[in-house]
Amino acid sequence: MLTAAVVGFTGLIGFVGLVCPHIARIFVGSNNRYLIPTSAAFGAALLLAADVVGRTILAPSIIQVGVITAFIGGPMFLYLIVKQKKEVA
Numbered sequence: 001m002l003t004a005a006v007v008g009f010t011g012l013i014g015f016v017g018l019v020c021p022h023i024a025r026i027f028v029g030s031n032n033r034y035l036i037p038t039s040a041a042f043g044a045a046l047l048l049a050a051d052v053v054g055r056t057i058l059a060p061s062i063i064q065v066g067v068i069t070a071f072i073g074g075p076m077f078l079y080l081i082v083k084q085k086k087e088v089a
Contacts, residue, residue: 019073
């Protein structure tokens with residue numbers, strides 16, 4: 001419910017704040033000393049990359065950043081759900 005409220009209020013860009021810590025945790029582990037700065041840097045890099053892709057994929061027109069991040073975030077959360085079910089079973 002909280003995730004739906006955040007995404008509903010801020011749009012799909014708010015989804016990045018929910019996805020980036022999970023992706024960063026895969027690379028640096030769960031030590032918060034490294035995880036928090038890595039999450040911030042990865043979130044900034046992800047939005048920058050999504051903006052560049054959105055501006056260049058269809059040159060005269062622009063694809064919104066939220067659309068690009070949704071293509072990344074949706075499969076990422078599905079991966080995390082499947083991974084979590086395998087660990088429980």
